[in-house]
Amino acid sequence: MRAAIGLWRWRHNPLRRTTDLIEAWVALTAAVLLCVVVPLAGWAAGVSANTSLQQAVRIQQQERAPTVARVVRAADGAGGERAAELAGEQRLRPAVVADWTAPDGSRRSGTVTTTRDQARPGDVFPLWTDRSGRAVSPPMHPDTARAHALIAGLTVALLLAFMVETARRTVVHRLMRRRYARLDRAWAQAGPDWGRTGKGS
Incomplete structure (x- = not known):
């Protein structure tokens, strides 16, 4: 939500820099990924793992006898x-x-x-x-298979969330470096007499 508010705030702001707009879009994209894509991916991985494990449980129960x-x-x-x-x-x-x-x-x-x-x-x-x-x-118990599938789904979700957050932080870090580089160039162009030009000093 904060990413969307930030994006709207920078939309018509005269002080907006290109890097500000990019950062806002990156934050919004990361928020959508974390709130929608990551849970769906974790759920899909868990369902897939549970299907495979439950099939393995059925095969083991058929092939093994007490x-x-x-x-x-x-x-x-x-x-x-x-x-x-x-x-x-x-x-x-x-x-x-x-x-x-x-x-x-x-x-x-x-x-x-x-x-x-x-x-x-x-x-x-x-x-x-x-x-x-x-x-x-x-043979593996069906509840054990479900627990393994749950762990697999959570692991996939956590890994994806970590990747999304790492990518967001990397982009923001590069944007900050670009801002500082532009600021350094602006100060260098202003020269040592910045603020005193035209005063005869």
């Missing part, structure tokens, strides 16, 4: 590729050797992480598997 695993013993230190996959999770959850039933009814065994703080032989815990019976992480 089962119950029974602890056989504590893991002695899984080796190879599985150790690398479990390295981060083991810091928070214990790794155990467990048995479970695959979706096709076959028995499977392997090293997995549990949701329990302590796992003793014979304890059971929920486990998710893919169609082949391999242990996988649980």
Whole structure:
């Protein structure tokens, strides 16, 4: 609103400089972008991210099945590729050797992480598997997907707002430098006797 008022004020002002008019238009454009374009872009990004994530949730729910695993013993230190996959999770959850039933009814065994703080032989815990019976992480919850989409939309909006404000400040800074340069040239043209010309001094 202040940008529009400033633009109207400079419209017929005899003291108006070209840089003043440019600055007012830049401020008005930035205000429109921040109030209209930035929220729309954030909303569009959030909707797009939510659509993609909800589709991923549906695919995960179709391809993953819940089962119950029974602890056989504590893991002695899984080796190879599985150790690398479990390295981060083991810091928070214990790794155990467990048995479970695959979706096709076959028995499977392997090293997995549990949701329990302590796992003793014979304890059971929920486990998710893919169609082949391999242990996988649980499917993403739809609410989690929506939260990620909201964060994505807010991030896009904030980045765009930052870019708009940075561009506005850059233009205003250059306009100020141009004004100061013109003022310096005007003072240089006036000379050291400015204000005393024609007084015989």
